[in-house]
Amino acid sequence: MSVFDHIEFDEHEHVAFCHDKETGLKAIIAVHNSHLGPALGGCRMWPYASSEEALNDVLRLSKGMTYKAAMANLSQGGGKAVIIGDPRVHKTPEMMRAMGRFVESLSGKYISAEDSGMSVSDLKLMAEESTYISGTKASYHFAGEEADGNPAPSTAYGVFVGVKASVEYKFGTSLKGKKVAIQGLGHVGYRLAEHLHREGAELYVADIYPESLNRAKEQLNATIVSPQEILMLDVDVVAPCAMGATINRQSVETLKAKVIAGAANNQLATEDLGEVLRSKGVLYAPDYVINAGGIIDIYHQKMLSSNEALKTHLEKIGHTLREIYSRADEQKLATNVVANSLAEEKFRK
Known part of the structure; x- marks a missing residue:
């Protein structure tokens, strides 16, 4: 083909x-x-x-x-x-x-x-072989820590902000006591788990590498479940933080969570699943909106910025999601459809 x-x-x-x-x-x-x-x-x-x-x-x-760059208001x-x-x-x-x-x-x-x-x-x-490589060094960190060029901390913080905003919109409550299932404990997934743990969330985790799981169990009091079970748990939030397309025809049928908000790219196997989720009363955080923290970080590292400016930009992810959710409810459309329309207005002008 x-x-x-x-x-x-x-x-x-x-x-x-x-x-x-x-x-x-x-x-x-x-x-x-x-x-x-x-x-x-x-x-x-x-x-x-x-x-x-x-x-x-x-x-x-x-x-x-x-779409991610457009929704994050970046000139990229x-x-x-x-x-x-x-x-x-x-x-x-x-x-x-x-x-x-x-x-x-x-x-x-x-x-x-x-x-x-x-x-x-x-x-x-x-x-060493190209001048077109970003993320090899950094000057700013949203929490004021030493920055090494790895954008994962900013990605994780942005996703955390998005999960928090999504829970507040859907349930009208904080994260304290909410059950969150995290699929994937890589550079971003584990940091997200740390943020959620500090907010009092109850964690359920799955990963293909046992060392990350054991660490989450010991340090974050997380419950370990198999990759096959993680999306089927009776929890409040599912956070896909591994590979894409895990929200598919099969997983949607057994989904019990009322919020999907995670770091993975391309979480929906097909775009029409956004409407399926809406019809089931599931609030979906469009992935390229909630996980934009990494490119926001890289953008700030390339310019004269500050720790505070980076953090402020990351926290706008929550405001953007609330706008998408509100428009989706008003227009009776899937959140991914609304997000796509907003992004396309920006990059197709």
Whole structure:
């Protein structure tokens, strides 16, 4: 099948493929839309089952970045990169440098940052070969802590702000005593769990790596459940913080939570599921709105800013979600439909 005929193509401006035989690098970069500015998005490394799965992911992710930047009021476009491989097994310094050369070959059409399976140290290796790498250093932290370039703390805080706003909108209460199921305890998911624990939420967690689960159990009094059960629990909030498309036909049927608000990209397997959730009385926080903290962080690191300005911008995520929820109720539309319309008004002008 041609890329142009792909169901997720959506008029992407640029899609590039790279195979570096010497290092084993197999990667794809997708630039969705650069109307508001250069396309920025994270580089993800994941053991995709096939190149088709990787292409589907990068197209969906890059499109999401366009909408994310627009809703966060940033002068950036949307792009994304994926590397096919297990980061715990296949990643090497040479591969990271080869990825840097791949990014450089696009001459600034795409600016890379950190995503799942990657770290600041990986970005620094990429930056040895490319001038279009962000997130290798930082000056600001929303809580005044030392900043190292990793945007995960800001992403997690933004998601926390969004979960809090969603719970207040749906239940009219605080997070204290609310049951929250977190799917995925990576760089963002675990930090989100810490924020929620401090607010008095009761946590249920699932992950494929036992060390994160054990840490959450010991430090956050979290209840460990299997990845197969996490979305079916009788809880108030489900927070998808792993891979996308976990909210699908099957999971919606067994869903008991009344709020879906998490860090994962492309949580809905298909857009029409937003209406299905609305009809079931489930409040869905559009993923690219609630998880925009990372690109907000990177944006502030590139300019003259401050810790306070970064925090203020992150906390606007809550205000944006409340606006979306209010409009969705008034217009009797799914929250993702309202969010898409608002974003498209910005980047398609």
